[in-house]
Amino acid sequence: MTASNVVHLRCAADYLEMTEEISEGNLIAETESFLTQTVLKSWKDSVKALQTCDNVLDVAERLQIVKRCVDSIATRSCSDPDLFGWPVAHYGGPMQSPGGSLLWNGISTGARPRNSSPDWWYDDVSCLSLPLYKKLISAMEYRGIxxxxxxxxxxxxxxxxxxxxxxxxxxxxxxxxxxxxxxxxxxxxxxxxxxxxxxxxxxxxxxxxxxxxxxxxxxxxxxxxxxxxxxxxxxxxxxxxQLDKASLEDLLIPNVSDSVETLYDVECVQRIVDHFLSMDQETGGASPGIGEDGQMLASPSLMPITMVAKLIDGYLAEVAPDMNLKLPKFRSLAAAIPDYARPIDDGLYRAIDIYLKAHPYLPESDKEELCRVMDCQKLSLEACTHAAQNERLPLRVILQVLFFEQLQLRSSIAECLMISEPLDGGGGFSRQLGGLPVSGEHLRGAGWPLAARENQTLREGMDSMKQRVSELEKECFAMKEDIERLGRSRSAGKSRFPFALAAKPHVCGTKDKEAAPESSKSETSKSKAAAATRSDDKLAVVKGGAAAAGDGGPQLKHRKHKTSLSAC
Known part of the structure; x- marks a missing residue:
């Protein structure tokens, strides 16, 4: 009788009614004694006996064999394995010495040290069938594991x-x-x-x-x-x-649907993000506080959603090259993350740029709609420099980037000027910095070289900004000249047809002949004046738009004079 056949013997004895009433020391008593005294006191034998209950599960449950084996295994899994003997992994692994690696006289037994980690029983119970394994897990939960x-x-x-x-x-x-x-x-x-x-x-x-x-x-x-x-x-x-603990590799779920042709399952990631945002709102970490100066206050609850925003930006950059990814899905996932979750939008700009590069035939309106998800004010200086020279972006977005970049430069220049003004006031001027009075002489000796270097860097940035604005002005004027040229060619084409003009025959007197040159001269002067007025208006609009980028007065005056001459 062994642990592998005792369950079947007990079930057969019950079926044959081999009780003590028929014969003393009958099979039912023998199998019950072996189960109680031998099998249920050993981890390995309990697992073996429970594993053999699958073929006679109904009878084994009625005879309480399954329950007794499960209770024995659950009790030992919650205890220290050294208390009841070490289980043999895979049923035939290396034997462990019960007395340890050293005998009483100091002689080594050659036994390896035991590993009493809480996962020692995982592999032993994984051989059980699912119904028996579920019963074992329920018993472990009941015992508080x-x-x-x-x-x-x-x-x-x-x-x-x-x-x-x-x-x-x-x-x-x-x-x-x-x-x-x-x-x-x-x-x-x-x-x-x-x-x-x-x-x-x-x-x-x-x-x-x-x-x-x-x-x-x-x-x-x-x-x-x-x-x-x-x-x-x-x-x-x-x-x-717990989306904030995931990695980018985890999110790359392949798409196996026949209705959608995208490479990755973007809709599944969208649902996961929605679950995270709803959970974040329930826990009270939905939005940061606003200080008196209008700045967002830092909060520990912002850390998970900030990590999720960075994770989603990386995922968008990974799926953006997919030609079958439609704009609504890409934009919906990008817009799902709140604005406060992204301290900087460089990752989102990179994803949008990759998507525009992979989808070059998008209409201009769709490009502008996609770029509205991005906040140009939260781009770094490197991202602004790249965006200002990016031909894939709409012209409106490029102008916004240039405008906000100039605002950043102006604010930086203003801060440097506020620091450098006390330096020019002499040693008698002092101001508060961090609650301590600091004199101008101290600032001149400590912070003046740093301020000078920052001013030089800002001047170089302003020069490059003015150069880019002038290039944009040239392109704008060239486009307008092309439009006017097309308009003049269309009007000239219409005048070639004889039915386009209805001439009235009349007899001209001498007074009419004398007045004709004067009227033609007056009409010519009026047309020139109107053309000059239109050119002045266009130049005024362009000048007003370019005034935010720097001082472009001489160049604008030169263009104005050149345009008025061409109109004449």
Whole structure:
């Protein structure tokens, strides 16, 4: 009688009614004694006996064999393994000395030190069938075992039974997982789907207990196996609760839908972000406070949503080259993140630039609509420099970037001037800096070289800004001249047709002949005056728009004189 056949013998004895009333020392008494005295006192034998209950599950449950084995395993899994004897891993591993690595006389036994980590029993119970494993997990939860240990066991069990979870592993990990799955036959897709849905029900619905790696692996497998919508929704909600702990690789979920031709499942990521934002609003971390100066106050609750914003910007840059990704989906995901979650919009600008490069045939209106998601005021100096020279951006966005860049330069110049003004006032002037009086002589000796270098840098920036504005002015004037040239050519083409003008024959007298030159002269002067007025108005508009970028007076006067001469 062994642990592998005692359950079947006990069930057969019950079926044959081999009780003590018929014969003393009958099979029922013998099997019960062996179960109680030998099997249930050993971890390894308890697992073996429970594993053999699958074929006679109904009878084993009626005879309380399953319950007794589950209680024995659950009790020992919650205890220190040194108290009841070390279990043999994989049923035949290296033996451990019960007395330790040293005997009483100091002689080494050659036994290796034991590893008493809380996950020592994961591999032993992963050989159980799903119904028996569920009973074991319920018994462990009843005895108060930690949620993290249960999640670790579920993770090990899922990796052993679901081959799809091991596709993104390294070569070494994948070989280990394949050796684990080779112990049991690979279940069918329907069995895997049922197993996945049951594991989703067993996972604790608590933030931070289950790792994002496991949740994303289960979600990919659920989408591939076409699991129930409730299972997919639960996994997405679990991920949304801790999206700030995910990585960019986790978000790259391949699209297996036949209706959508995109490479990655953007809609799934959109739903996960929506779950995170709804959870963030419920916990009170939805928006920062506003100070008296209008600046946003820093808050510890902003850290998760800031990390999510950076993560989504990286994801947008990764999916932007997809030609099949439609603008509404890309814009919706980019606009889902609140403005306060992005301290700087460089990542979003990079994603938008990649999308515009991959979709060069977008209309100008769609480009402007996409760029409205980006705040030009939150671009760094490097991003502003790149955007000002980016031909893929709409002209309106480029002008906004130049305008806000000039505002930043002006504010920086104003701050430097405020620092340098006391330096010119002599040693008698002093002001407060950080609550301490600081004299002009002290500032001249300490901060004057730094202020001079900053002023020089700002002057160079202003010069480059003026040069870019002048180039934009030239392009604007060239475009307007082309438009006027097209208008004149169209009017000249209409005048070629004889039916376009209706001439009235009349006899001209001498007075009419004398008045004709005068009237033609007056009409010519009026047309010249009107043309000059129009050119002055256009130059005034352009001058007013370019005034924000720097002093362009001499260039504008020269262009004004040149345009008036061309009009004449």
């Amino acid at each position: 930690s949620q993290g240990v249960i999640v670790g066991s579920l993770n090990h069990y899922a990796k052993r039974r679901l081959p799809g979870l091991n596709r993104r592993k390294s070569i070494g990990d994948a070989s280990n997982c394949l050796s684990m799955t080779s112990l049991t036959s690979i279940p069918s897709e329907d069995d895997q789907k049922y197993l996945l849905e049951e594991i989703d029900r067993l996972l604790p619905f608590q933030r931070g207990v289950t790792s994002c790696k496991l949740l994303f692996g289960l979600l990919r497998t659920a989408i591939f196996l076409k699991a129930s919508p409730s299972c997919v929704s639960n996994l997405e909600r679990r991920i949304g609760m």
